[in-house]
Amino acid sequence: MRSLWTATTGMSAQDLSMDVIANNLANVSTTGYKKSVTSFQDLIYQYVKVPGAPTSDNGTQAPSGIQVGLGVRPAAVTKVFSEGDIIQTGNEYDVAIEGAGFFQIELPTGNTAYTRAGNLNRDGTGRLVTPEGYPLLPTITIPENARQVTISDTGVVSAILGDDTESTELGNIDLATFVNDAGLLAIGKNLFRETEASGTATVGTPGTDGYGTLLQGYLEQSNVNLTAEMAGMITTQRAFEINSKAVSTSDEMMQTVVNMV
Numbered sequence: 001m002r003s004l005w006t007a008t009t010g011m012s013a014q015d016l017s018m019d020v021i022a023n024n025l026a027n028v029s030t031t032g033y034k035k036s037v038t039s040f041q042d043l044i045y046q047y048v049k050v051p052g053a054p055t056s057d058n059g060t061q062a063p064s065g066i067q068v069g070l071g072v073r074p075a076a077v078t079k080v081f082s083e084g085d086i087i088q089t090g091n092e093y094d095v096a097i098e099g100a101g102f103f104q105i106e107l108p109t110g111n112t113a114y115t116r117a118g119n120l121n122r123d124g125t126g127r128l129v130t131p132e133g134y135p136l137l138p139t140i141t142i143p144e145n146a147r148q149v150t151i152s153d154t155g156v157v158s159a160i161l162g163d164d165t166e167s168t169e170l171g172n173i174d175l176a177t178f179v180n181d182a183g184l185l186a187i188g189k190n191l192f193r194e195t196e197a198s199g200t201a202t203v204g205t206p207g208t209d210g211y212g213t214l215l216q217g218y219l220e221q222s223n224v225n226l227t228a229e230m231a232g233m234i235t236t237q238r239a240f241e242i243n244s245k246a247v248s249t250s251d252e253m254m255q256t257v258v259n260m261v
Helices: 002-026 226-260
Strands: 036-042 045-049 066-069 072-079 086-088 095-098 103-106 112-115 146-151 156-161 167-172 175-177 185-188 191-193 202-204 213-216 218-220
Touching (some): 002 036, 002 226, 146 213
Parallel strands (some): 095 218
Antiparallel strands (some): 036 072, 045 066, 086 218, 112 191, 146 156, 156 167, 175 202, 185 191
């Protein structure tokens, strides 16, 4: 019975949609988090009558035919890289990106990951690192005697050292961009890896050639819209319920046939 299995695929699809919505809601307060959206596509069709099939010897044709769909399946779960709200923190090592670009992070494996979360700190050697201790690339070290650390909108990091009266440049923060941000692979911890779908990272100076600028003392928040997610959750719940109702109705129809035998 087609309807029984078709409705089952609908329940499975809505279950995945709820998983995605739940993850978005769970990360509503995660710095730099990018929400995900689920896309679906219909499955193959059974053709009882093909459109345009002859209906008589006089050349008449069926205008539409009979095509019976067999359900739905997930097509993609896509990250949406719209900017989240930017809030002021006052922390001199917090940096937000206003515009396009990602910070470059060195993983323990030596590979490079990318993030929009600029909640940086100094480690025991003075390097700027993520909350997990992964260093920012290019590596920037803040000396122990540094004070009044500043990060310009173009990524220049400087500080006053010791008894100096003028600041010393310590390094530059570069940004990376991709042809297709949605093709990046999310690996957790606010990090992404490049893939063939994303294209190779192009590294440049903040504020030039389409790269975003930096804001010291600010952080980019999650781009999850609570109202939209709640509305999506209600819609998903109702869709799951109506598909489960279709399963129950199909079962009742089969039971009716069995009782007639």
